[in-house]
Amino acid sequence: AQSVSQHNHHVILSEAASLELGCNYSYGGTVNLFWYVQYPGQHLQLLLKYFSGDPLVKGIKGFEAEFIKSKFSFNLRKPSVQWSDTAEYFCAFRGNRDDKIIFGKGTRLHILP
Amino acid sequence: DAMVIQNPRYQVTQFGKPVTLSCSQTLNHNVMYWYQQKSSxxxxxxxxxxxxxxxxxxDTPDNFQSRRPNTSFCFLDIRSPGLGDAAMYLCATVGQNIQYFGAGTRLSVL
Incomplete structure (x- = not known):
């Protein structure tokens, strides 16, 4: 079955700490991978995406993610978080044989000032 | 400029009273989605x-129906909303494998 697993439901960090949010997907084919961010009271926004090529992709606001095909993973990272990064983060993928985009359950990130 | 537009932003309906949410897009994308998102x-x-x-x-309940009269517009009809249908409803399109979301309609059921 197609699915996305996000390892942490809730993460609390202090400002300037480093961040890594785990994401693993289950799909037997080529995938497009995404991270979306949802700030409080706002709609989903695309943070970054991977389609092909360099497995290390950089997105907005200093975020990056690395696709490791052998591990079916696409972890999100940021070396130094800011209070404004407080939001919910969703990992998602789209399989090459499907129109559907499958979302993970989300990770709620809370940054302490 | 908004590319996926959802109306209204907030909708209040009564238990069992049919409601329609609308979505339009200016991107001319072939694929359109409706999502339901509950808190957290x-x-x-x-x-x-x-x-x-x-x-x-x-697993989409029969209570939920959809219409797409043309490329630009898509509607979500909830025939008999229950309390459990209170949620944010998101419309999205896909172009070049990138998904574009509307701001959503928050539905409350009294």
Missing amino acids: QAPKLLFHYYDKDFNNEA
């Missing part, structure tokens, strides 16, 4: 269109 949960796909080809998710 991932968006749950209800159905999607590829052009006029309608694809219903297996």
Whole structure:
């Protein structure tokens, strides 16, 4: 079955700490991978995406993610978080044989000032 | 400029009273989606269109229907809303494998 697993439901960090949010997907084919961010009271926004090529992709606001095909993973990272990064983060993928985009359950990130 | 527009932003309806949510897009994308998102949960796909080809998710209740009269517009009809249908409803399109979301309609059921 197609699915996305996000390892942490809730993460609390202090400002300037480093961040890594785990994401693993289950799909037997080529995938497009995404991270979306949802700030409080706002709609989903695309943070970054991977389609092909360099497995290390950089997105907005200093975020990056690395696709490791052998591990079916696409972890999100940021070396130094800011209070404004407080939001919910969703990992998602789209399989090459499907129109559907499958979302993970989300990770709620809370940054302490 | 907004590319996926949802109206209204907030909708209040009564238990059992039919309600329609609308979505329009200026991107001319073939694929459109409707998601339901409840508090602190991932968006749950209800159905999607590829052009006029309608694809219903297996676990989408019969209470939820959709219409797509043309490329630009897509509607979500909830025939008899229950308290459990209170949620944010998101419309999205896909172009070049990138999904574009509307701001959503928050539905309250009294």
